[in-house]
Amino acid sequence: MTDVLPSRAAVDIAPGPASTVVTEPAVLLYPRLRKSPYFWKSRAHGVAMYSVYNHTYHPRHYGDPVAEYWALLEGVTLWDVGVERQIEITGPDAFAFTNMLVPRDLTKCAVGQCKYVFITAPDGGIINDPVLLRLEEDRFWLSLADSDVGLWATGLAHAGGWDVSVREIDVAPVQVQGPKAKALVTDLFGADVAEMPYYHLRHAVLDDMEVVISRTGYSAEIGYEIYLHQAIRDAGKLWDRVWEAGRPHDLRPIGPCHIRRIEGGMLAYGCDITLDTNPLEVGYDYTWMVDLDQEADFVGKDALIRAKQRGLDRSLVGVEIGGARLGTFNDGSMIEPFTVRDGAGAVVGSVTSACWSPRLERNIGLAMVATPSTPLGTALVVDAGAGDGGMLGRDVREAVVVEKPFVDPRKQTPKG
Incomplete structure (x- = not known):
């Protein structure tokens, strides 16, 4: 992996005689960086640490990550994941174009299903690992990890003359995760939604708010993501509605629980996977995840075929x-x-x-x-x-x- 800048270990960082190392430097909150539509609601619960994800402030924890870990394992938790920007692909060429972006064979993704996918570069490197939602025959959402896939997809669509619209939409999710998540989602949307199969989605209306609920999450526990339409307008209303429904279940706000995702072998973009790694290297050489035998072409297919033939x-x-x-x-x-x-x-x-x-x-x-x-x-x-x-x-x-x-x-x- 090639660093753009040398790591701190590679340069002389010895402090001068009058220098003081600040062990926990602050992250500046100011207008230039984006805020999740849920920013003020999650902050009201006492966010103690932020990072920046998709150019957006992202709550990492609320003061005690270990307590949040146990809350996830034993109860139900609410996550502000508005940083998962939604890129919508629509139009007459939407299926063929989206199928070209990813190594999975999307003929095996029905309307109403979700898929964990990689978006690969011409050399097979991983540009992003979003959850893909197929809402209609020719309407897809990419729920992004931390990179500018909207720009990548827009450029490919323009250069290739594809008849598609690629745009970031006003939709933002929260995650409800943990063993009691099913009970909370039942209270909010009914048993039919709560019992939907893993990696499927449902459309619903909650107090006049249009949402999509998916049986997905970044916790390796039972979980759902609630994608809110018109999120800029209604984020506070949705947060409060979920929070009130969660009180009987002892709902807790937490940040994404990295202890649990590491236990589950789940990947973090920018850490475990980057543009300099390919799906085969990170253990996703399953034929259903990287289908090198499918008839359709996809970006990076030839490179990944060569990589598999060459060996890792x-x-x-x-x-x-x-x-x-x-x-x-x-x-x-x-x-x-x-x-x-x-x-x-x-x-x-x-x-x-x-x-x-x-x-x-x-x-x-x-x-x-x-x-x-x-x-x-x-x-x-x-x-x-x-x-x-x-x-x-x-x-x-x-x-x-x-x-x-x-x-x-x-x-x-x-x-x-």
Whole structure:
């Protein structure tokens, strides 16, 4: 992976005699960055840390990420995910154009279904990993991860002369996640919506607000996303309605729970996957996810065929990491990837996401490592000190390659 700028570990960052390192610098709140339509509602609950995602302030946690983890595992939680910008593709060529964007064969995606997809570059690199929603025969939404796919799709449509409209629409989701999510969604929309199959969607009206509800989420738990039309106007109204319905269920606002998503082997764009990684390297070489045999062409197909024929130089693996407890990943404790070495001391890759798992009672992470270091049981050495830019010195730990996902490997929980 090529950095645009050198990492802090690669430059001289030693403070001068009068310098003071601010261990938790603030993120400026000001007009230039976008706000989620739910920004003021989620902030009223006490957001303690933001990051910037899709050029938008994103609540990361409300003060105690570990307590939020247990709330997700044991109850029901509400997430402000208005940062998931919605790109709508419509028009006579909408199906063919959208099918060209992704490696999945969308002839297998019926109206009313959702699919987790990659959007790939000509070299097979991952541009984005959105959830795709098929609302009509020729109407698709891309619920984006953190990159400007709207610009990419607009450019491709223009250059290719496709008869489509590509635009960002005034739709913004919240997530309702956790084992009690089904009960809350039943109270809001009825049992028919709550019991819909995994990765399906339903249209509904709630207090005159038009919404789409999908059986999806970034938690590896039972979950739903509620996509609100006219979100700029009605975001506060929807938030309050969900919050009041959630009171009997002890609903809690949380940020996306990275402990749980790491346990579930779920990928984070910009960390585990980037433009410099391809779907095969990150373990998504399933024929249903990257269909290299489908009749239709897609961007990056030839490159991925060549990559599969050539074989992988590296892969994303699960690792257990020894030593003291790591942080929660979304608490500012892991600023940069951790360097990974083999037993001979050679650099073989990096840990891209890591945390302490409270229920497993061990440090776990995802690591992109060279192919010789991928077999289960391979002993590695991880320098967790790389996560602070080297300011606090080295933190060398033993690690071992293990199976991932770390919890619920067959992903049965969210289908319950």
